[in-house]
Amino acid sequence: MEKLSSKSSSIYENLIGINSMVAELIPSYVGFQNDIYMMGICGMGGLGKTTLASAIYYEYSNYFEGSSYIANVREKSEKGKLHKLQQQLLDKILGGSKKKINNVQEGVEEINSSRLRHKRVLLVLDDVNHKDQLENLAGKRDWFGLGSWIIITTRDEHVLVQHGVLKIYKPNGLDDDDASTLFCSKAFKKEQPEEGYMQLSQKVVEYATGLPLALVTLGSFLVGRTVKEWQSALDSSKNIKGNIHDTLKISYDGLEEMWKKIFLDIACFFGG
Numbered sequence: 001m002e003k004l005s006s007k008s009s010s011i012y013e014n015l016i017g018i019n020s021m022v023a024e025l026i027p028s029y030v031g032f033q034n035d036i037y038m039m040g041i042c043g044m045g046g047l048g049k050t051t052l053a054s055a056i057y058y059e060y061s062n063y064f065e066g067s068s069y070i071a072n073v074r075e076k077s078e079k080g081k082l083h084k085l086q087q088q089l090l091d092k093i094l095g096g097s098k099k100k101i102n103n104v105q106e107g108v109e110e111i112n113s114s115r116l117r118h119k120r121v122l123l124v125l126d127d128v129n130h131k132d133q134l135e136n137l138a139g140k141r142d143w144f145g146l147g148s149w150i151i152i153t154t155r156d157e158h159v160l161v162q163h164g165v166l167k168i169y170k171p172n173g174l175d176d177d178d179a180s181t182l183f184c185s186k187a188f189k190k191e192q193p194e195e196g197y198m199q200l201s202q203k204v205v206e207y208a209t210g211l212p213l214a215l216v217t218l219g220s221f222l223v224g225r226t227v228k229e230w231q232s233a234l235d236s237s238k239n240i241k242g243n244i245h246d247t248l249k250i251s252y253d254g255l256e257e258m259w260k261k262i263f264l265d266i267a268c269f270f271g272g
């Protein structure tokens with residue numbers, strides 16, 4: 001496989017630790033010719049799955065004969081719009097499909113019988129949470145031409161297993177150095193902590209346990225605040241049982257609620 005192009009510097013510039021994640025997801029045996037590669041990225045909310053999938057799409061789509069990035073699959077299909085996603089896929093890859101897709105079954109027939117199977121495509125299905133979504137958007141490998149890459153992100157590994165996806169990458173979160181760089185980029189707008197904030201930063205980074213969403217959110221929350229305020233925020237975070245990983249490792253619906261609770265707990269130290 002060819003190395004990342006020079007274009008990569010622009011997209012990867014603001015993303016931290018992304019090169020090693022790309023290398024883990026797309027090992028060197030993955031190519032552009034002899035097989036159809038279905039790859040899953042799986043892990044808890046805020047881990048960076050969408051970020052990784054978008055970076056790959058941006059970086060590699062030019063190498064394919066057609067490409068489509070389908071965002072928010074879970075949300076759209078819960079609203080009964082799965083056939084619209086099928087239409088979006090066909091329109092983008094075939095450059096405007098002649099046929100209007102009225103329902104999911106029509107979509108399956110059209111994708112299966114279309115010119116798609118002669119095209120080498122890059123398809124990203126982001127945030128999938130049910131096997132039906134995969135069956136209706138990428139039902140079988142032979143729907144697509146040889147050399148195609150189908151990249152699926154999900155919080156639920158079981159969905160990938162049910163669909164027979166063999167290559168599953170589970171990001172571990174950022175290591176300490178990368179986590180600190182991401183946090184500092186938000187909290188101080190540079191890679192290192194300001195003077196007097198070194199230890200406090202280390203504690204926040206420890207608390208965030210490598211989870212990008214936590215690092216970004218906490219950094220943006222603490223930017224411009226005094227040492228005293230940071231200290232208060234850290235003290236209040238101790239009242240939250242367990243670490244942030246355990247706190248956030250819950251269902252879809254609970255995630256946003258839990259963030260609200262964490263910030264309410266912290267914010268009360270700043271007088272609301």
Ligand SMILES: Nc1ncnc2c1ncn2[C@@H]1O[C@H](COP(=O)(O)OP(=O)(O)OP(=O)(O)O)[C@@H](O)[C@H]1O
Nearest residue numbers: 014015016044045046047048049050051212213216
């Ligand atoms: N490698 C990275 N470098 C910099 N920022 C990152 C990185 N990975 C993730 N982020 C940031 O962390 C936040 C969460 O990332 P993202 O939305 O990709 O998570 P996710 O795993 O797709 O979550 P969900 O399961 O909720 O869809 C975003 O603000 C994103 O910009």
Ligand SMILES: [Mg+2]
Nearest residue numbers: 049050051127
């Ligand atoms: Mg996502």
